[in-house]
Amino acid sequence: MAYHIVLVEPEIPANTGNIARTCAATGTHLHLVRPLGFRTDDRTLKRAGLDYWHAVHVHYYDCFEEVRQAYPDGRFFFASTRAARRYCDFAYRDGDLFVFGKETKGLPQQLLDANPETCIRLPMTSAVRSLNLANSAAIVVYEALRQNGFPGMV
DSSP states (O other): OOOOEESSSSOOHHHHHHHHHHHHHHTTTEEEEESSSSSSTTTHHHHTTTTTTGGOOOOEEEEEEHHHHOOTTEEEEETTTTTTTEESSSOTTTOOOOOOBBBBBSSSSHHHOOOGEEEEOOOOOTSSSSSOOHHHHHHHHHHHHHHHHHHTOO
């Protein structure tokens, strides 16, 4: 069983590194959509991912449409603080793709508007605008794994 985390134009190398570590721990594929706010040989990126990069399936794209073309039958879920439905309101299955936007702006509104039925949010108080990107990605992928009995995990 494999899930996918798609980061659209991530800006902070430490977040991407932490997400890579989550991907290594869960067998989740990591998809990075350019432009990236850092170089992939960035010291901070590598440090945040520790020595787990060899265990991460990383894919690079020049635009989000390339991800769609690579997974034409994939179920895409779009994370946004503006989504109506909570991340735990869905039944996830093998191969689902969880899409997250850049740290400062989130996903483009046009992408959210085109996919309202699969937009997800993490509940939080009104005291903050959003959760950290790496934390959000981990919460969502672990919910998908939990729903499916943590296959292949000890």
